[in-house]
Amino acid sequence: MKDRVIIFDTTLRDGEQSPGASMSLDGKVKVANQLARLGVDVIEAGFPVSSPTQFDAVSLIAELTKGPIIAGLARAVKKDIDVCVQSLKKAKKSRVHTFLATSDIHLEKKLEKTKSQALKMAVNAVKYAKGFIEDVEFSAEDASRTNRDFLFEIIEAVVDAGANVVNIPDTVGYTTPDEYGGLIKDIMRKVRNINKTTISVHCHNDLGLGSANSLAAVVNGARQVECTVNGIGERAGNTSLEEVVMILKTRQDIYPFSTGIKTKEIYKTSKLISIVSGISVQPNKAIVGINAFAHESGIHQDGVLKERTTYEIITPESVGFEKSRIVLGRHSGRHGFKSRIKALGIELKDSQFDKAYERFIKLADKKKEIFDEDLEVIVEDEITVTSETYVLEYFNIVSGNKTIPTAPVSLKKGKQVFQEAACGDGPVDAAYKAINKITKLKAKLVDYSLQAVTGGTDALGEVHVKVAVGNRTAVGMGASTDIIEASVKAYVNAVNRLLAKRKKA
Ligand code: KIV
Ligand code: ZN
Numbered sequence: 001m002k003d004r005v006i007i008f009d010t011t012l013r014d015g016e017q018s019p020g021a022s023m024s025l026d027g028k029v030k031v032a033n034q035l036a037r038l039g040v041d042v043i044e045a046g047f048p049v050s051s052p053t054q055f056d057a058v059s060l061i062a063e064l065t066k067g068p069i070i071a072g073l074a075r076a077v078k079k080d081i082d083v084c085v086q087s088l089k090k091a092k093k094s095r096v097h098t099f100l101a102t103s104d105i106h107l108e109k110k111l112e113k114t115k116s117q118a119l120k121m122a123v124n125a126v127k128y129a130k131g132f133i134e135d136v137e138f139s140a141e142d143a144s145r146t147n148r149d150f151l152f153e154i155i156e157a158v159v160d161a162g163a164n165v166v167n168i169p170d171t172v173g174y175t176t177p178d179e180y181g182g183l184i185k186d187i188m189r190k191v192r193n194i195n196k197t198t199i200s201v202h203c204h205n206d207l208g209l210g211s212a213n214s215l216a217a218v219v220n221g222a223r224q225v226e227c228t229v230n231g232i233g234e235r236a237g238n239t240s241l242e243e244v245v246m247i248l249k250t251r252q253d254i255y256p257f258s259t260g261i262k263t264k265e266i267y268k269t270s271k272l273i274s275i276v277s278g279i280s281v282q283p284n285k286a287i288v289g290i291n292a293f294a295h296e297s298g299i300h301q302d303g304v305l306k307e308r309t310t311y312e313i314i315t316p317e318s319v320g321f322e323k324s325r326i327v328l329g330r331h332s333g334r335h336g337f338k339s340r341i342k343a344l345g346i347e348l349k350d351s352q353f354d355k356a357y358e359r360f361i362k363l364a365d366k367k368k369e370i371f372d373e374d375l376e377v378i379v380e381d382e383i384t385v386t387s388e389t390y391v392l393e394y395f396n397i398v399s400g401n402k403t404i405p406t407a408p409v410s411l412k413k414g415k416q417v418f419q420e421a422a423c424g425d426g427p428v429d430a431a432y433k434a435i436n437k438i439t440k441l442k443a444k445l446v447d448y449s450l451q452a453v454t455g456g457t458d459a460l461g462e463v464h465v466k467v468a469v470g471n472r473t474a475v476g477m478g479a480s481t482d483i484i485e486a487s488v489k490a491y492v493n494a495v496n497r498l499l500a501k502r503k504k505a
C-alpha cells in the first residue's frame with residue numbers, strides 16, 4: 001500500500017482571503033459540494049469567529065456537505081474555539097484548526113508574547129478544543145521562520161496535549177524546497193512523540209515555490225498537504241491543489257504516494273471556483289489554464305498528431321479537460337441547456353436555472369453557436385447573485401464624436417428600482433458614474449480588460465474590472481455580445497462584491 005497523502009483544501013478559507021475574492025453563501029456551498037466530489041479529505045470551510053457570514057458559511061457546509069471532514073479555523077483562544085465548535089455542530093466529521101504564531105517576529109511585534117506564554121496558549125487551546133471535538137489540528141503560524149528548538153518544543157507539547165495534526169506553515173512563502181524538506185526531516189527525527197500525530201504542510205507562493213516546497217515536505221515525512229484550487233489565497237496564493245495532485249500522479253517514479261482525488265473532477269472544480277470567487281485563472285496556469293493543453297507551434301502540433309506523448313505529459317481527459325463537441329443553439333431547448341450545464345459541473349437552483357435559460361435564449365437569438373465558454377459566462381451572474389445584489393434593469397447610451405457621452409442607468413435591488421444619469425469621458429465612464437450615484441459608493445475603476453470569449457464578430461465579449469473604495473477592492477465580470485453592456489454588468493458585479501465585502505468586514 002502506497003503512503004497516502006491527505007489533501008486538506010483551504011480554498012474556502014485561505015483562498016477566500018485572496019485580494020478581490022468574495023464568495024456568496026450559496027456559491028460556497030456549491031464549491032464545498034464539488035470539493036467533496038473531487039475527493040478532498042478535509043474542507044476548511046472558513047474562520048467562523050471572524051464574521052457572521054463566515055459563521056453561517058461554515059455552519060451550512062457542516063450541515064450540507066457530506067464526505068470530507070469539515071474544519072473551521074480558530075485562534076488559540078477560548079472564544080474562537082467556542083464559536084468554531086458551535087459552527088461545526090451539524091457536521092458528521094469535524095475538526096477544529098487552531099493556530100498561533102511562533103516566530104520571534106510575530107511573537108514580539110504582533111502578539112507581544114514571550115515564547116513560554118505562547119507555548120502555554122497553544123497547549124491550552126488544543127486541550128480546550130479536545131474537550132469538544134476529538135479531531136484537533138494545531139498550526140504554528142510562520143513556522144518556517146521560527147527558532148527550530150522552540151518549534152520542536154511546541155510541537156512536542158501540542159502533541160502531548162492531543163493534537164491529531166500539527167501544521168508547519170510557510171506563512172510568508174519564504175522557504176525553499178531544500179530548507180523546508182530539511183525542516184520536516186528534523187521534526188520527524190527530533191520530536192520525541194512525532195509518531196502520535198500527522199505532520200501537515202501549508203505553503204504560500206510568494207516565491208512561486210508552494211508546490212515544490214509541499215512536495216519536499218512530503219518526501220521527508222509530511223502526510224497532509226494544505227492547498228487551494230487554482231492556487232488562490234493570501235497575496236501570491238497558496239500551494240495549488242491540482243499541481244500537487246498531478247505531480248504525485250504523474251511522477252510516481254519519484255513520489256510513490258497516493259491521494260483520494262478523482263482527477264477527472266479537477267477542471268470542473270477549477271471552473272466553478274473561478275466563477276464563484278470572481279478570480280479568473282491565468283491562461284498559462286499549470287493543469288487548469290486554458291492553454292495548459294494547447295499546442296500552438298507547427299512543430300508541436302505535428303509531433304502531438306504523430307504521437308501525443310511527444311509534447312504532452314498528462315492527458316487533458318485525466319483532469320476532466322474535455323472539449324465539448326456539443327454546440328448549443330436556439331433549438332437546443334431547456335433539456336439540451338440543462339444537460340450541458342450539468343456536464344460542466346454547474347448546479348443551479350430552479351430560479352437560477354430559469355434566469356440563466358432566459359439569458360441563453362436571448363444570446364442564442366444573437367449568436368448562432370453557443371460554446372461551453374459562453375455557458376459558463378451566462379451562469380456566472382446567476383451563481384453570484386444574492387438578495388443584497390443590485391441587478392441591472394436597463395441602461396441607455398448617448399455617445400458620438402460631437403456629443404458629451406451620457407448614460408441613464410436603472411438598477412434594481414430587491415423590489416426597489418433606482419435610476420440615475422451621468423456624463424463621462426466615454427460611454428462606459430458615464431454609465432459607471434451613474435452607477436456610483438445609485439449605490440452612493442465612491443468607487444474607482446482600477447483595472448479594465450475586455451476579451452472575446454469565443455470567435456467571430458458575434459463573439460461574446462467578457463469584461464473584467466477591478467474597482468476600489470478606499471483600500472478595499474473587488475473584481476467583477478460581465479459578458480454580452482454588446483461590449484458596453486458587458487462593461488456595465490462587470491461594474492455592477494464588482495460593486496455587489498464590494499458591498500458584500502464591506503458587510504462582511
Ligand atoms: O498561512 C498560514 O500560516 C495560515 C495559518 C492560519 C494556517 O493560513
Ligand atoms: Zn495561509
